[in-house]
Amino acid sequence: MFDGSMTQDRHALFSERYASGDMPWDSGITPPEIIELLALLPAGYALDLGCGAGTVIRDLLKRGWRADGVDFAQRAIDIARAKLSEFPPESHRLFRHDVTRLDDLPALRRDYNLIIDIGCGHTLGGDGMANYASAVSARLAPGGIFMLYASHPRPAGQCPRDPESTVGWAPRQVAEVFGAQLGLHWEQRGDDQAIGASVSWYKLRKRTIIDSRQEDMGSDRLHERKRR
Numbered sequence: 001m002f003d004g005s006m007t008q009d010r011h012a013l014f015s016e017r018y019a020s021g022d023m024p025w026d027s028g029i030t031p032p033e034i035i036e037l038l039a040l041l042p043a044g045y046a047l048d049l050g051c052g053a054g055t056v057i058r059d060l061l062k063r064g065w066r067a068d069g070v071d072f073a074q075r076a077i078d079i080a081r082a083k084l085s086e087f088p089p090e091s092h093r094l095f096r097h098d099v100t101r102l103d104d105l106p107a108l109r110r111d112y113n114l115i116i117d118i119g120c121g122h123t124l125g126g127d128g129m130a131n132y133a134s135a136v137s138a139r140l141a142p143g144g145i146f147m148l149y150a151s152h153p154r155p156a157g158q159c160p161r162d163p164e165s166t167v168g169w170a171p172r173q174v175a176e177v178f179g180a181q182l183g184l185h186w187e188q189r190g191d192d193q194a195i196g197a198s199v200s201w202y203k204l205r206k207r208t209i210i211d212s213r214q215e216d217m218g219s220d221r222l223h224e225r226k227r228r
């Protein structure tokens, strides 16, 4: 299930934190950025990457969505399964799996209307980040939305619970790497007291054929003006 020692290390770290109940991210409340978006969107298919204890999935199901969750920590999947037991089994699926290997999970759809990542993918660097962006894009329907919550990079040793951690994505990197695959609609910066880091929310959207044609027409016009 795991590819590489970095994923194994992070799996061990998260498993340990779930076992000891050290889960400051698990507030039991879905962030307002998601709730506000759900108020605007018709129910569809959603995927929560690094779904943790399933709180966001519960709010999706309450609003008539069908939702899948992926997390590599068995304890997270167990907690989520118990939390979602009141909903019909066909409304949701939970996969214990590594999000860096989504291609090995063919059960996932390729037409999600909404994909959410709250504090999961931002540990990936270099090619891992680019591959993750492609994997997310490949699973979104045209026009589908990706809501990403990622911490900014911080110096090693700054995170007391995770001393080796230099995790994080700079907003510039997200705009470059994800923006190549998806259109960036907005970014909101803030500080997350629970993890002691600067963070950003991003709303990205998979381009439709019409969006891409309009972009092409826009750049054709630009070239035309430059030639004159």
Ligand SMILES: C[S@@+](CC[C@H](N)C(=O)[O-])C[C@H]1O[C@@H](n2cnc3c(N)ncnc32)[C@H](O)[C@@H]1O
Pocket (backbone or CB within 6 Å): 007, 010, 014, 025, 026, 027, 049, 050, 051, 052, 053, 055, 070, 071, 072, 073, 076, 097, 098, 099, 100, 117, 118, 119, 120, 121
């Ligand atoms: C900071 S927690 C956030 C959990 C949840 N999104 C929330 O907001 O409550 C990050 C979650 O991502 C999971 N995770 C981290 N790296 C992962 C990976 N490579 N594959 C699957 N899950 C991963 C962890 O087990 C953990 O549940």
